[in-house]
Amino acid sequence: MIIGRDLKRIYGKGPVQVLALNGVSLEIKKGEFVGIMGASGSGKSTLLHMLGLLDRPTSGSVSIDGIDVGTLNERERTLFRLRRLGYVFQDYALVPELTARENVYLPSMVRGMTPNECSLVCSEILDLVGLKDRSHHLPGEMSGGEQQRVAIARALVNKPTILLADEPCANLDSQNSRVVLDLFKKLNGDLRQTIIMVSHEEWHKTYFDRIIYMKDGLIEQE
């Protein structure tokens, strides 16, 4: 369960202050596939960053599974992200010198898993995202869609409580976007994976269980 209470985020100081979030409260239950939509500058990415511990709210609180994450120090937040959260960014952000397999098992290594455990988990997940045969390829040798699926596999490798995706299809064509969204839907259905995804594509709506519409830093409609 994720609970956000009266989240405000103000960027800048003095007369050039930007109010990115203006008191957002929300609850997301386990196993939900939630879409956050809205126009550019509506605050959807800012909200995702708050929920994903990539940024701190100016005021308000975020609680994940009963833990007030605002009380965690930087090191604890890093560990929290590693153990409980998975991220997918719009530009894949894979390490170019690591193969698909190595990119996926990197977070597991940090958690202290043995090479055998890493290898096993990695094989399962790459199979799940349909890239078992491409596991030894470097990112530069893969298509955008394949790279994004590797990024999804990396996000899932530590079995996160929540998967956060910030416009994961923004750099993909519609065919590859569909592959990624189908995969999200499958993960959500089969594994009851909680997913929060930011998107501005209307046709993505069909994949979400619930949609949060943002406007001017506030939830306009759910």
Add this chain to the structure above:
Amino acid sequence: MFEESKVAFFLAQRSIARGNKGTLYLTILILGMVFVNLIFLPSIITGVAVLFNQQSIDYSYGNLVIEPSKNQIYINNVSELQKKIEHIPGVTGVSPRYSTGATLTHKGNVVTATLDAINPDDEKTVLKTPSKVISGNFLSLGDTDQVVLGYQLAGNQDETLDVIPSLGGVSVGQTVDITFSNGVTRPYRIKGIINSGSYSADGSAFITKNEYESVIGITDKANEVLVRTQVTGNENIMRNTLISFGVQEKIWTWEEKSANFLNQIIGSFNIINLIGTIVSLVIAIVVIFIVIFINTVYRRKQIGILKAIGIDRSIIIKSYIFQALFIFAIGTFVGSIFLLLILQLLAVSPIVFPGGPVAPVVDPMLIIRSVVSLLVVSIIAGYVPAWITTKEDILSAIRG
């Protein structure tokens, strides 16, 4: 901690193996050259010191120099002293001699030089000067009107080639006039010319001790006694042995006699060396810093993502330190090979200094010091840029 290092090492290893090879090779080469520079110049300086030290022993002082006691001009009954010292275990040669100043004249060339009055047979047991004759012969015991000159004192007909004031290119068979400290002037036939490579010997004139004593009117005296010992390096022990055998005169070691001269040379060289070392280390730190900094700035976004997915900042910093350490290790190895080749080359064709050929002497402490300083520089140059780049907050890094 160990897990973190393992991941950092994994990232560094992959980055090196699959990253840009050209930059890597170039950086390693620069580090290798810096390592050569850190070792080469000091080893030449040490080589010069070794050369001058050996020359001091072989051509000027032997291992020990006995001088008259305070307020005495000469050592009296020197033959008795000589016999006493010759019987001391560890002593291989003793040469009583007079080392004084004299004025030498030849066809208008007037030069004041050191005049060593020696017993040729004794001198051979202590110094190598008698074996360095390049023209004519060295002195014999019975020589009275003959002189042997150092080649720099004999000089060149073209005086621009002279290093010190000379007699204008005299040769064996010609005659020079020597004016002694008591005002007596006598003609001497040049019996031989020596070239030892030592400034001191090559600028001196040599006559027999008997001849000097007959000119000055003294007998069985000397103003210095040179002593050669079996082993070089234990002069202080030998000095105590001589004292325990009843030698009451002042005893100097060759190091004490040549200390000022050598210290001045080494001191000057060390200043040059210090500047060279600092410049080399600055080059090393700047090169590694720039390479790592460009690398991290180029991957700013990637670093942000890594931090976002839970890779701790310290792992990322460590991975860059490991890369810097790899560059250091291979650079040092490459530098060692270069150095080895240079040393081999110099063993075949040594650098010829005015004092003679100099072979570089690589001191193990110098190697350790150079390796440690490069190691420290590499760690700093790997750490600082990685620390600066990873300090940025995640969202700023991701947004680029």
